[in-house]
Amino acid sequence: xxxxxxxxxxxxxEWVKEEGDEAIIGLTDYAQSELGDLVFVNLPEEGDEISxxxxxxxxxxxxxxxxxxxxxxxxxxxxxxELLDAPEKINEAPYEAWFVRVKDITEKEELLSAGEYxxxxxxGNE
Amino acid sequence: MLxxxxxxxxxxxxxxxxxxVELVMPEKSDKRKRALHLPELSESELCRHYTDLAKECYGxxxxxxxxxxxxxxxxxxxxxxxxxxxxxTEIHPLQPEHTVQGCLEVMKTAEEYLCEITGMKxxxxxxxxxxHGEFTGxxxxxxxxxxxxxxxxxxxxxxxxxxxxxxxxxxxAGYSVVSIPSGEDGCVDLEKLREAAGDDVAGLMxxxxxxxxxxxxxxLEITKIIHECGGQCYYDGANLxxxxxxxxxxxxGFDVIHLNLHKTFSTPHGGGGPGSGPVGCKEHLAEFLPSxxxxxxxKLSFVKPRNSIGEIKSFYGNFLIVVRALTYLMTxxxxxxxxxxxxxxxxxxxxxxxxxxxxxxxxxxxxxHEFVMSLSDLKKKSGVSxxxxxxxxxxxxxxxxxxxxxxxxxxxxxxxxTETESKETLDEVIAVFKKLYKTxxxxxxxxxxxxVHTPVTRxxxxxxxxxxxxxxxxxx
Numbered sequence: 001x002x003x004x005x006x007x008x009x010x011x012x013x014e015w016v017k018e019e020g021d022e023a024i025i026g027l028t029d030y031a032q033s034e035l036g037d038l039v040f041v042n043l044p045e046e047g048d049e050i051s052x053x054x055x056x057x058x059x060x061x062x063x064x065x066x067x068x069x070x071x072x073x074x075x076x077x078x079x080x081x082e083l084l085d086a087p088e089k090i091n092e093a094p095y096e097a098w099f100v101r102v103k104d105i106t107e108k109e110e111l112l113s114a115g116e117y118x119x120x121x122x123x124g125n126e
Numbered sequence: 127m128l129x130x131x132x133x134x135x136x137x138x139x140x141x142x143x144x145x146x147v148e149l150v151m152p153e154k155s156d157k158r159k160r161a162l163h164l165p166e167l168s169e170s171e172l173c174r175h176y177t178d179l180a181k182e183c184y185g186x187x188x189x190x191x192x193x194x195x196x197x198x199x200x201x202x203x204x205x206x207x208x209x210x211x212x213x214x215t216e217i218h219p220l221q222p223e224h225t226v227q228g229c230l231e232v233m234k235t236a237e238e239y240l241c242e243i244t245g246m247k248x249x250x251x252x253x254x255x256x257x258h259g260e261f262t263g264x265x266x267x268x269x270x271x272x273x274x275x276x277x278x279x280x281x282x283x284x285x286x287x288x289x290x291x292x293x294x295x296x297x298x299a300g301y302s303v304v305s306i307p308s309g310e311d312g313c314v315d316l317e318k319l320r321e322a323a324g325d326d327v328a329g330l331m332x333x334x335x336x337x338x339x340x341x342x343x344x345x346l347e348i349t350k351i352i353h354e355c356g357g358q359c360y361y362d363g364a365n366l367x368x369x370x371x372x373x374x375x376x377x378x379g380f381d382v383i384h385l386n387l388h389k390t391f392s393t394p395h396g397g398g399g400p401g402s403g404p405v406g407c408k409e410h411l412a413e414f415l416p417s418x419x420x421x422x423x424x425k426l427s428f429v430k431p432r433n434s435i436g437e438i439k440s441f442y443g444n445f446l447i448v449v450r451a452l453t454y455l456m457t458x459x460x461x462x463x464x465x466x467x468x469x470x471x472x473x474x475x476x477x478x479x480x481x482x483x484x485x486x487x488x489x490x491x492x493x494x495h496e497f498v499m500s501l502s503d504l505k506k507k508s509g510v511s512x513x514x515x516x517x518x519x520x521x522x523x524x525x526x527x528x529x530x531x532x533x534x535x536x537x538x539x540x541x542x543x544t545e546t547e548s549k550e551t552l553d554e555v556i557a558v559f560k561k562l563y564k565t566x567x568x569x570x571x572x573x574x575x576x577x578v579h580t581p582v583t584r585x586x587x588x589x590x591x592x593x594x595x596x597x598x599x600x601x602x
Contacts, residue, residue, distance in 0.1 A: 039588060063530040065290075085593075
């Protein structure tokens with residue numbers, strides 16, 4: 001399982017990168033490997049509000065469709081539309097394949113550090 | 127090879143009878159610019175083409191087919207004999223009622239039998255399959271609330287173990303979906319259900335026994351909670367084969383149900399079926415049913431319910447499938463119906479108990495007509511997944527169970543043997559399952575490479591999903 005020290009992680013397997021007042025969100029390497037090869041991704045649009053703990057996107061593998069949950073609340077100000085045509089990028093480089101950029105963040109989950117997330121996954125309680 | 131790739135230009139056959147009506151040619155301006163691409167084969171080539179295709183197929187006539195939640199039971203051939211009777215086939219849907227009284231009798235008798243089995247008042251045969259039935263049932267619920275001026279109900283509650291069609295149908299019917307988690311025991315979490323119940327809830331959709339093969343012991347409490355908040359209860363009949371003739375959805379508190387004649391009632395399933403998803407309901411919803419119902423009187427006649435939601439499909443649904451299902455019921459008789467579900471449950475429990483020293487059973491205990499195994503531990507230990515075991519089964523001439531469903535079980539294999547398999551078949555299949563487990567522990571690579579004895583080997587499912595080829599391109 002690949003991790004990035006500079007990122008924060010949610011228990012629902014999203015990574016968060018904070019950049020000033022904004023944040024970008026993607027799926028962790030662990031999540032993509034559990035889901036298997038992704039064949040479709042559904043993303044919100046710029047200007048959409050996303051709410052902490054609620055689904056803001058979904059990904060489809062040959063096995064199943066899975067929700068992607070927002071680890072924070074805010075307004076979508078950027079969407080990685082490249083993923084729509086190339087969902088395999090999430091499998092190939094999960095930490096480059098960001099989903100959305102969010103501004104006006106109003107609330108945020110207690111996120112985990114790389115070490116904490118690793119311990120969480122290895123404990124098998126996810 | 128496609129039929130277009132066989133044969134040769136100018137070749138033909140005489141299977142199609144000569145035209146016995148006057149030929150009328152269209153105006154030149156209405157004619158096609160170029161000739162249609164039609165296959166040009168001799169009769170022997172045509173025959174061999176379809177025989178080749180048939181040899182590459184696998185169905186219940188070939189062997190064991192434990193596809194969980196699909197009830198792939200054997201289809202008795204007497205069903206086909208009855209459905210082929212010219213009185214059922216040589217008719218037209220617009221014929222006057224008095225000339226097709228036998229067909230109306232089939233529909234009415236089938237409705238009466240199925241209502242007795244399910245505890246419903248009326249039933250429509252229009253819906254063409256399960257999900258179509260779900261959609262129809264939800265429209266009935268919507269029409270019911272609307273007729274009472276109750277417009278605030280926008281939500282349908284669905285447990286997370288449900289078939290994916292449930293939330294899809296709810297959204298198609300204009301509702302939003304509230305998913306409630308299953309408890310540790312695999313059944314509906316009553317506390318979570320109480321929290322979700324409210325005056326904005328239009329109804330609940332539930333499969334009982336559920337998709338992990340368990341009969342929800344709290345079913346009366348569940349339907350009571352929904353009724354107390356003003357909602358309606360929808361029964362997904364996918365798993366009726368476990369309880370048919372034993373307990374009735376109507377008595378569990380359900381208001382509206384769908385059946386899958388192609389599952390529980392032994393009509394062809396898959397390969398074009400066609401399916402049939404009759405929807406039954408209690409008295410208070412009957413006035414909203416689709417247009418075509420049969421009424422007994424001096425003669426049988428078609429009637430339209432007072433506040434019908436309208437047509438869900440053309441005419442009478444897949445009528446010849448109803449003929450087959452009625453044949454099945456008349457063959458079984460009153461005593462045979464509960465024997466079916468009894469044996470279905472016995473077969474599932476037999477397999478589960480024989481396999482549990484080797485495979486992990488997701489919810490241990492007594493199961494209903496199907497059970498779910500989790501291959502999560504095997505995958506961690508050996509790298510062999512549920513998918514790999516499924517592919518290994520193909521190499522042994524067995525259709526795999528349902529895979530990766532329900533979603534609440536990791537690396538799931540969902541096994542439904544059905545009542546139509548003998549103990550010898552079950553023992554053979556149990557031995558194959560155990561052999562594959564040992565192979566996984568010894569040589570994971572062998573299963574990663576499976577299947578090797580099938581007409582096509584492992585398919586590129588990812589490639590097919592990402593770059594589907596949806597039409598044939600003619601070279602000329």
